[in-house]
Amino acid sequence: MNITMTLNGKKISADIDADMLLIDFVRDHGCYSVKRGCETSNCGLCTVFLDEKPVLSCSVLAARADGRVVTTLEGLQEEAAEFGAFIADQGAEQCGFCNPGFIMNALALFREKEYPDEDEIKEYLAGNLCRCSGYEGQLRGIQAFLAWKKEKSGKEAEEA
Amino acid sequence: MKYVNKPVRKKDAMQLVTGKPVYMDDIAPKDCLIIKLLRSPHANAIVTSINKAVAMKVDGIEAIYTWEDIPQDGRRYTQAGQTYPEMSPYDRLIMDRHVRYVGDVVAIVAGRDEKCVDKALKLIKVQYEVLEPVLDFHKAKDNPILVHPEDNWESLVPVGADNKRNLCAHDETGSGDIEEVLKNSDVIIDHVYHTKACQQTMMETFRTFCTIDTYGRLNVVSSTQIVFHCRRILANALHIPKSMIRVSKPRIGGGFGAKQTSISEVYPAYVTWMTKKPSKIIFTREESMTASTPRHEMEVHVRLGASKDGIVNGIDMYTLSNTGAYGEHGPTTVGLSGHKSIPLYGKAKAFRFVSDVVYTNVMSAGAYRGYGATQGLFAVESAVNELAAKLHMDPFELRMKNIIKEGDVMPAYYGQVNTSCALDRCLERVKKMIDWDHKYPVRDMGNGKVRAVGMGMAMQGSGITSVDVGSATIKVNDDGFYTLAIGAADMGTGCDTILAQIAAEVLDCSIDEITVFGADTDTSPYDSGSYASSTTYITGKAVEKCALQVREQICKLGAELLKCPESEVVFDGRFVKREILKKTQDEGRSGAEAVLASEKAEDGAKAAENATGSAETSDCVQQVSLADIATASQCGNSIALEATVTNSSPLSPPPFMVGAAEVEVDLETGEAKVIDYAAAVDCGTPVNPNLARVQAEGGILQGIGMTLTENITYNKKGKLAENSLMQYKIPTRIDIGHIRVEFESSYEDEGPFGAKSIGEVVINTPLPAVSDAIFNATGKRFYELPITPEKIAMAVVERKQKSE
Numbered sequence: 001m002n003i004t005m006t007l008n009g010k011k012i013s014a015d016i017d018a019d020m021l022l023i024d025f026v027r028d029h030g031c032y033s034v035k036r037g038c039e040t041s042n043c044g045l046c047t048v049f050l051d052e053k054p055v056l057s058c059s060v061l062a063a064r065a066d067g068r069v070v071t072t073l074e075g076l077q078e079e080a081a082e083f084g085a086f087i088a089d090q091g092a093e094q095c096g097f098c099n100p101g102f103i104m105n106a107l108a109l110f111r112e113k114e115y116p117d118e119d120e121i122k123e124y125l126a127g128n129l130c131r132c133s134g135y136e137g138q139l140r141g142i143q144a145f146l147a148w149k150k151e152k153s154g155k156e157a158e159e160a
Numbered sequence: 161m162k163y164v165n166k167p168v169r170k171k172d173a174m175q176l177v178t179g180k181p182v183y184m185d186d187i188a189p190k191d192c193l194i195i196k197l198l199r200s201p202h203a204n205a206i207v208t209s210i211n212k213a214v215a216m217k218v219d220g221i222e223a224i225y226t227w228e229d230i231p232q233d234g235r236r237y238t239q240a241g242q243t244y245p246e247m248s249p250y251d252r253l254i255m256d257r258h259v260r261y262v263g264d265v266v267a268i269v270a271g272r273d274e275k276c277v278d279k280a281l282k283l284i285k286v287q288y289e290v291l292e293p294v295l296d297f298h299k300a301k302d303n304p305i306l307v308h309p310e311d312n313w314e315s316l317v318p319v320g321a322d323n324k325r326n327l328c329a330h331d332e333t334g335s336g337d338i339e340e341v342l343k344n345s346d347v348i349i350d351h352v353y354h355t356k357a358c359q360q361t362m363m364e365t366f367r368t369f370c371t372i373d374t375y376g377r378l379n380v381v382s383s384t385q386i387v388f389h390c391r392r393i394l395a396n397a398l399h400i401p402k403s404m405i406r407v408s409k410p411r412i413g414g415g416f417g418a419k420q421t422s423i424s425e426v427y428p429a430y431v432t433w434m435t436k437k438p439s440k441i442i443f444t445r446e447e448s449m450t451a452s453t454p455r456h457e458m459e460v461h462v463r464l465g466a467s468k469d470g471i472v473n474g475i476d477m478y479t480l481s482n483t484g485a486y487g488e489h490g491p492t493t494v495g496l497s498g499h500k501s502i503p504l505y506g507k508a509k510a511f512r513f514v515s516d517v518v519y520t521n522v523m524s525a526g527a528y529r530g531y532g533a534t535q536g537l538f539a540v541e542s543a544v545n546e547l548a549a550k551l552h553m554d555p556f557e558l559r560m561k562n563i564i565k566e567g568d569v570m571p572a573y574y575g576q577v578n579t580s581c582a583l584d585r586c587l588e589r590v591k592k593m594i595d596w597d598h599k600y601p602v603r604d605m606g607n608g609k610v611r612a613v614g615m616g617m618a619m620q621g622s623g624i625t626s627v628d629v630g631s632a633t634i635k636v637n638d639d640g641f642y643t644l645a646i647g648a649a650d651m652g653t654g655c656d657t658i659l660a661q662i663a664a665e666v667l668d669c670s671i672d673e674i675t676v677f678g679a680d681t682d683t684s685p686y687d688s689g690s691y692a693s694s695t696t697y698i699t700g701k702a703v704e705k706c707a708l709q710v711r712e713q714i715c716k717l718g719a720e721l722l723k724c725p726e727s728e729v730v731f732d733g734r735f736v737k738r739e740i741l742k743k744t745q746d747e748g749r750s751g752a753e754a755v756l757a758s759e760k761a762e763d764g765a766k767a768a769e770n771a772t773g774s775a776e777t778s779d780c781v782q783q784v785s786l787a788d789i790a791t792a793s794q795c796g797n798s799i800a801l802e803a804t805v806t807n808s809s810p811l812s813p814p815p816f817m818v819g820a821a822e823v824e825v826d827l828e829t830g831e832a833k834v835i836d837y838a839a840a841v842d843c844g845t846p847v848n849p850n851l852a853r854v855q856a857e858g859g860i861l862q863g864i865g866m867t868l869t870e871n872i873t874y875n876k877k878g879k880l881a882e883n884s885l886m887q888y889k890i891p892t893r894i895d896i897g898h899i900r901v902e903f904e905s906s907y908e909d910e911g912p913f914g915a916k917s918i919g920e921v922v923i924n925t926p927l928p929a930v931s932d933a934i935f936n937a938t939g940k941r942f943y944e945l946p947i948t949p950e951k952i953a954m955a956v957v958e959r960k961q962k963s964e
Contacts, residue, residue, distance in 0.1 A: 080179065129892060131858070
């Protein structure tokens with residue numbers, strides 16, 4: 001079957017098997033940030049945005065994305081680097097394999113709520129597993145990022 | 161120190177957080193044959209016939225291999241990544257007619273894509289003669305059913321192994337008269353502690369791709385911690401010369417010891433060697449859960465004798481370890497259960513440690529962070545916590561009376577001296593951090609929930625004594641930047657970065673001026689690999705020594721360029737300076753920079769003057785920049801600006817740790833949640849405090865998972881129930897309150913800048929600490945992990961019934 005979607009801002013068409021999963025589709029199209037950590041929708045590593053909402057691309061058929069907008073970390077490089085730097089400053093990226101899914105979902109959280117509190121952070125990201133960090137360093141990184149963002153927006157408001 | 165003990169960002173951090181393609185499946189050639197494995201549904205069976213004719217007809221299938229392709233009388237091998245001769249027995253063939261656990265490999269299928277391979281897998285017809293399995297590890301030793309009856313089973317090292325008794329290893333060791341000591345003790349704690357075959361569960365499953373290189377050699381790119389051991393393992397498995405194999409690793413998505421065993425490498429290696437085509441295998445999560453090498457299930461029987469004032473007089477330990485169908489790491493892990501738990505108690509007058517490691521028809525066990533020490537420390541520390549309760553003594557106070565001190569000889573730790581130790585400070589620190597005096601033992605929160613605390617201590621090693629080898633090659637490149645080549649494997653731990661920090665400290669340069677390369681058997685200097693908490697201590701020391709040698713080489717060439725004896729120059733990281741002149745004539749003219757380009761450089765490359773642009777001469781200070789030396793080294797030069805140093809250690813200085821858990825238990829539902837975990841670590845100098853802290857936090861949460869949720873259950877036919885992340889519950893971020901880690905550093909003279917190790921010790925304290933908190937919450941002691949809500953709820957009900 002033929003599908004058309006906007007992947008990271010570029011319109012693409014492809015002929016695919018009806019049972020192709022979105023994760024395999026985006027990887028086939030060069031989006032190698034999208035990782036597979038399980039086959040039971042438990043790990044969160046394969047998180048991408050489908051029309052701006054985070055979904056597990058291992059549990060979505062590529063055909064479902066027909067006519068829609070798909071975003072992976074490849075399409076959010078500036079945001080990823082800006083936020084990721086705070087994770088890196090904690091050493092909490094560790095092996096890095098869960099990072100793209102975790103960062104995608106964290107960016108989705110910040111879009112839904114600009115300054116989430118600790119419980120909201122933990123709740124929203126509960127589906128993003130990490131075996132290296134014990135999550136504590138990720139939490140410190142998120143909180144440092146939010147504090148920096150708040151300070152920055154305060155300054156911008158003052159200047160304006 | 162400028163670069164050591166600094167929380168610098170990991171060198172690869174920004175690449176990782178922005179999702180760059182640096183892992184095995186991101187860089188594998190797109191035309192790789194896809195490999196999948198047909199696995200046995202039986203725990204013990206002989207393949208009587210196998211028909212692949214129909215499967216071979218599936219469009220796209222390249223090859224199907226079965227036991228019939230593998231000489232069954234050929235020499236066996238082990239998948240364990242260990243120094244040769246391996247302690248683990250040679251008990252595997254690539255495929256064996258005799259399958260020994262549910263998941264053992266029956267056929268290798270290689271084809272164009274996943275679809276055709278999946279289809280072919282279903283069309284292979286296999287008939288089995290199903291045999292009765294040995295599933296109960298208590299009954300394995302001397303059982304008439306043998307897991308390895310074959311005659312070409314081989315044990316290379318005398319570890320007490322005997323395949324005709326289902327024994328992978330047996331050992332007895334001790335010091336003093338333990339029976340006499342126990343007889344004269346006022347209190348005896350006597351229990352058996354059971355831990356399961358928990359999974360490392362790194363996020364990236366096992367995976368490898370192979371190609372044939374320009375020279376017809378097998379090029380293996382794998383997510384592995386052990387490139388050099390892997391080369392030997394593949395040579396042994398395929399019966400081809402090691403010279404025909406190259407193994408390298410890309411970024412690794414976590415290891416925790418799982419990738420210290422060559423789980424996935426042999427299949428693409430075989431397929432590519434046979435077909436001469438690129439191939440790859442990616443284990444599914446289910447395969448990683450059911451056909452890998454998790455922690456050894458162990459039962460540790462402790463008899464601990466103490467005086468009534470709380471002095472531990474002696475420990476008698478018997479460990480029964482279940483190595484499963486194959487012996488990977490079987491003979492070695494068991495040793496740590498005693499050797500890395502008993503030595504904590506420095507006043508003991510005697511110990512005895514006896515162990516059996518048995519074969520059974522379940523998945524093989526292997527290496528997982530802690531490597532037996534985790535199991536032994538759960539037993540010993542739980543026994544000591546029980547002793548404290550029995551004597552109505554505070555567990556911290558009891559520890560303070562007993563712990564090993566710096567300078568003590570440790571009879572149960574191979575007689576080594578405890579060269580650096582801040583265990584006492586760790587105890588004091590954690591007691592304050594958790595606010596023990598207010599929280600011990602338990603507080604009723606008035607809502608059906610109670611909050612209780614518990615604690616435990618731990619030790620580990622830093623590399624394997626007189627076995628592990630670490631090496632470093634450093635070379636100076638144009639412009640004066642350095643390349644550091646290592647054979648150690650950064651699996652997310654950050655060793656590329658901390659080794660660069662050590663080099664930067666010695667070379668007086670920023671870590672950005674050091675590129676790190678590892679690991680590749682063709683180009684890296686030899687390293688045993690990243691395991692046994694060895695990289696910082698063993699390879700780190702090699703880097704330190706190597707950087708010192710490179711400094712000497714820089715000075716040698718610098719002196720030649722300055723036309724003076726080497727003894728007269730110093731290197732400050734940017735310039736080689738002739739100091740004598742400086743000292744005598746430098747008065748009042750400090751800051752004046754002068755570069756004396758040597759005749760040699762002028763004659764040769766004209767390098768110095770071209771490169772510096774400030775070829776101003778002066779008679780006060782003679783100096784030549786590193787960049788100029790580097791440039792000069794590339795023209796008409798015979799002095800190598802490069803050094804390789806190899807390091808091993810006759811010591812394995814233990815890191816120490818104390819942890820305390822505050823656990824909230826819901827007495828209605830049995831749910832237990834660690835709301836606060838406080839820990840203090842003595843890893844010597846933390847080379848990178850951020851990375852050391854995250855290592856500790858991650859290890860602690862793995863230990864908590866092992867204590868509370870990570871269960872392993874087999875059915876009567878030997879099939880594992882917990883075969884996905886759905887059933888095998890590793891902690892999520894809502895399962896934990898906070899983990900707080902602080903450092904109480906000793907200084908280890910033998911380590912690089914005082915460092916010991918951090919990687920493994922961190923997983924050990926939660927098991928006894930959380931268990932004891934649950935005892936304090938419920939009044940029930942659990943001797944088997946995990947302590948699930950069901951177990952807690954039932955214990956609460958039983959206690960109520962008893963009191964009624």
